[in-house]
Amino acid sequence: MKVIIDQDKCVASGQCVLAAPEVFDQREEDGIVVLLAENPPQDAAEAIREAAALCPALAIALEE
Amino acid sequence: MNSVSAPTHDALTTEIPDYPMSRSAGCPFDPPPELSELRAHAPVSRIRLWDGSTPWLVTDYADQRALLGDPRVSADVTRSGYPHQSAGLKARRAEASTFINQDDPEHARQRRMVTAAFSIKRVEALRPAIQRIVDQLIDELLAGPKPVDLVQAFALPVPSLVICELLGVPYQDHEFFQDRSKALIKSTATPEESVAAVRELIAYLDGLIGEKLAHPAEDLLSLVAEQVRAGELTRREAASMAQLLLVAGHETTANMIALGTLALIEHPDQLARVRESQDPKLIASAVEELLRYLNIVHSGRRRVALEDIEIGGVTVRAGEGLVLANDAGNRDPEVFAEPDRLDVGRNPRRHIAFGFGVHQCLGQPLARVELQVVYSTLYRRIPELRLAADIEEIPFKHDGLVYGVYELPVTW
Ligand code: HEM
Numbered sequence: 001m002k003v004i005i006d007q008d009k010c011v012a013s014g015q016c017v018l019a020a021p022e023v024f025d026q027r028e029e030d031g032i033v034v035l036l037a038e039n040p041p042q043d044a045a046e047a048i049r050e051a052a053a054l055c056p057a058l059a060i061a062l063e064e
Numbered sequence: 065m066n067s068v069s070a071p072t073h074d075a076l077t078t079e080i081p082d083y084p085m086s087r088s089a090g091c092p093f094d095p096p097p098e099l100s101e102l103r104a105h106a107p108v109s110r111i112r113l114w115d116g117s118t119p120w121l122v123t124d125y126a127d128q129r130a131l132l133g134d135p136r137v138s139a140d141v142t143r144s145g146y147p148h149q150s151a152g153l154k155a156r157r158a159e160a161s162t163f164i165n166q167d168d169p170e171h172a173r174q175r176r177m178v179t180a181a182f183s184i185k186r187v188e189a190l191r192p193a194i195q196r197i198v199d200q201l202i203d204e205l206l207a208g209p210k211p212v213d214l215v216q217a218f219a220l221p222v223p224s225l226v227i228c229e230l231l232g233v234p235y236q237d238h239e240f241f242q243d244r245s246k247a248l249i250k251s252t253a254t255p256e257e258s259v260a261a262v263r264e265l266i267a268y269l270d271g272l273i274g275e276k277l278a279h280p281a282e283d284l285l286s287l288v289a290e291q292v293r294a295g296e297l298t299r300r301e302a303a304s305m306a307q308l309l310l311v312a313g314h315e316t317t318a319n320m321i322a323l324g325t326l327a328l329i330e331h332p333d334q335l336a337r338v339r340e341s342q343d344p345k346l347i348a349s350a351v352e353e354l355l356r357y358l359n360i361v362h363s364g365r366r367r368v369a370l371e372d373i374e375i376g377g378v379t380v381r382a383g384e385g386l387v388l389a390n391d392a393g394n395r396d397p398e399v400f401a402e403p404d405r406l407d408v409g410r411n412p413r414r415h416i417a418f419g420f421g422v423h424q425c426l427g428q429p430l431a432r433v434e435l436q437v438v439y440s441t442l443y444r445r446i447p448e449l450r451l452a453a454d455i456e457e458i459p460f461k462h463d464g465l466v467y468g469v470y471e472l473p474v475t476w
Contacts, residue, residue: 011172011422012179014187014429019413021184031179031186054413056424058133 001045002063005033009059019051080118083111092460093327099123099392108376119147119385125396127376128388132421136371139423141165146368147385155255156262162308177291181284187429194437197225202445211452211475219321227313232283245311249465270303317431319468321438324354334408339443349411351435356415357406359391362467365419390416448476
């Protein structure tokens, strides 16, 4: 699975960090999303799909 | 004869219901029953508002989410067609413009000035301080007289103390700003009352911004003041933003504390699960479920279409208003099994009680931690907590932009 984030769209709601903290983090200066693992392990897949579904700004895309 | 008594299809569809609708007597936690009817039969249909306008009401979850995430949908209150909640709110919005009622790119520019303070890590770091505030207020409850009004003694002070600390607003001024906040979120406030309240709040916060400019501190208003110094915000914009953060930061969470407690008292099996669990996951799930079930911001997300949009079998024309009833969306059986049942274990993460789209609640990480601390502490420390009045006597905020209770007499 490949995760693509769009930092311009991100509104720093924090939803992805709550759903998949091992994959998503937030920039210290403005809370905008950063990716911790671009090709995360398979066992994180479900949490990542949940993060993408929860993102209110539709800023997370997945290539499976 | 038959054709006279049997209503025709046309007659049914042209009868436009008034909005907001009333909740059923005896069902204070459920949205108005007409909303479920509409969701099942006409999820996008016209309503009539206080000013006679007839915007679209959207009652199903999927269409609400689609519209709230759609850049052709605007939150700009200055556009004609925007469905204002009341004359008072319309007048207040003309007075102070904040990013909650602006579109990108200006919305994103201003929101990003304050997002750092609400990141998951920064808010998580506040948890011990929030726990101390909650413990101290419970100590005072236990040492004080009973019955007591839980709203004044606990539900309002918790988020007020927290947001004052975070913003750098002196808590000793709370009577002043809580009184003005009340006028702002009451849909029955007249335009004169709303405008007076917002002017006084903004004047007060402008004074604080001035102080932070002179003596910057480690708080969020100092960061906002810094944006004034950098020429990114006018003084007026900064004071308006401070007003938004102060009002949004305590009225909502206060209502979730009091109404959530009442809902749990009325569902003793669910209260027992919350009280007896040592599992933070169950507590977090209970917070999400109470947010979904109670959906306190109950007057609909308000928007206006920028272009023609096909949705739910109708065409919304450019310039037409949209009211997205997220209280109905959060009870949509397509998304939540047995939606009218309160089940603190179901963790309904996809609820839209914080809205959806770019305006989704900025303060949600903070609200979550505050509610997790409260729900995991209050019932454990006061296991005998119960109502000191009949539920029929409890004054509900039917007239509020944010739903809740005006008073909650409790004892133990
Ligand atoms: C349980 C408590 C809360 C609930 C239910 C709640 C609900 C909401 C909702 C539904 C919206 C979306 C408005 C829209 O789409 O038109 C919103 C936006 C907002 N909320 Fe909250 N809120 C809560 C707590 C807080 C707290 C603690 C803060 C702290 C400052 C806050 C600040 C804001 C702000 C600034 C916005 C505007 C965001 C934007 O336009 O980008 N809220 N809230």
